Amino acid sequence: MLVDEALNLFVGYQYSQNRSEYTVVAYQTDLNQFFRFAASELGQEPENLTVDRVDIYVVRSFLGTLSDHGLARKSMARKLAALRSFFKFLCHKEIIRNNPVQRVASPKLGRKLPHFLYLDQIEKLLGALEEKDLLGCRDKVILELLYGSGLRVSELVGLNRQNLDLDSGLIRVLGKGSKERVVPVTSYAIQAIKTYLRMRADHNQALLLNYQGSRLSERSVRRILDKLVAKISLDQHINPHMLRHSFATHLLDGGADLRSVQELLGHKKLSSTQIYTHLTRERLKEVFTQAHPRARSSNRKTSP
Template sequence: MRIEEAIEGYASFLRLEKGLSENSIVAYTSDMDKLWQFANQELNKQTVETLSQQDLEAFIVSLESNGLNKRSQARTLSGVKGFFRYLMLEDVLVNDPTELLLAPKVGRKLPIVLSTEEIDAIISAIDLSKPEGQRNKAILETLYSCGLRVSELVGLSLSNLHFSEGFIKVVGKGNKERLVPISPRAVKEIEYYYIDRNKLTPDSASKDIVFLNRRGKKLSRVMIFTITKLLAEQAGIKKTISPHTFRHSFATHLVEGGADLRAVQEMLGHESILTTEIYTHLDTTFLRETIMQFHPRA
């Protein structure tokens, strides 16, 4: 089977069988496109049956020579392994050439986390006199209150806001739905934002979307990144900030406050508890204070 044909089949498999979002499918297939280009241009091979373990090892080496870091290499290799498992399921291949491939060793990278003071500083940097000011405040309060992914925030719909019960319904990865508690403070900021939102005329595709741009359309993921980055700079925060930083902060503050890890897993929408366990790291200041208080040699 030609490699490009196999990639098309894999995309359909991810969409129909796995129920992945379009963003995830694009990410997986773009990695496979890199493999196809390497096989075609460097190895002069056009079919998946001709690719060997040595060929795939050479592909991983080429990623490193092109400047891809080890974490990205490991992610790409994980995608390649998934691709060949699909080919095995479809009986395109008898043997899996990725079975013995070793992933690059990647050190554990702790997420960047904001303190509550830093979060307050970023939110305080919002100019509420601007038309988008209250919207942006509601966005940041929702990100931190609910620990949402960016895609979940921009796709949040009015019909999924259940403020009287204190929950919102979120559509996460693979179109999986979950209920997430929302704080009274975030509810208040969203309700204040309704005053500005009601002045807009949403297009037909965005009538049920909570957060809109000035033209009445759904906000893009890029716009949320831009908003958080600019506000962090205005607040004088030197850390590398993204919308996901608010999600990391949400989870870390819950775990440090004593929240059950399974409950945090449920709120974040993680399939595996192993993904959530990264938030069990302790704040270094808290750790030092604990040692200084209780160690006999402190």
């Protein structure tokens, strides 16, 4: 099968699995880059290349070339993940027999601690909101749900009115892989949602709308957050996921158990949640170093 045909099948499958537009486009970009390289490596025109020509040596050569050009390991791992998904799909459809990526090891990644906001920074953000009009009330809902319930931005913009059970203080969220979970909402979020919906005169089922009356996009949420950060002159770049990180960190700081936080975040693996325990340990070390006289004494010169 020609590469273009296989790619069209794969893209159609990804959309059928409710993958986000961002994910599908990223897959396409990485796969197109790989197949341009593969065609050159195999001495063929890209439009004539068939998927069965690709073997493990082409994949390894591709990764080696990326490394030689200084591409970050995280980016290499992302491109390899796209290849894994693509060739696994082809094997499942019996379009190819052997998966050329199966025995290719992923680049080892150093795990970075997620960035989060301190409580006073969260309060500054919330304090910068002007709830004088419909959009101001909507922005209040955005912040209260991102921080108060730890939602991903994709989960937030995908919410519909029927997902809300405000009397019970719960919302139904569609997470990664179309996995549904129920999460609690704070009293602040409930009040913000009620105020916002009372001001709306439409029958659109989407919870969050833009100024044109259409469903709010993920990009718009990021722009809203950027404007708030600029307004309070916060010397730190903030993205919506940092509010989710803050949600998890503050829960663990407050004594929540790891399994509960895992369920609230919708993490499939506990290891994905455990990174926040490292974060809280780092915070404890920082507080200890700054506050305890014996911890600080090593940085001071003692008098003779």
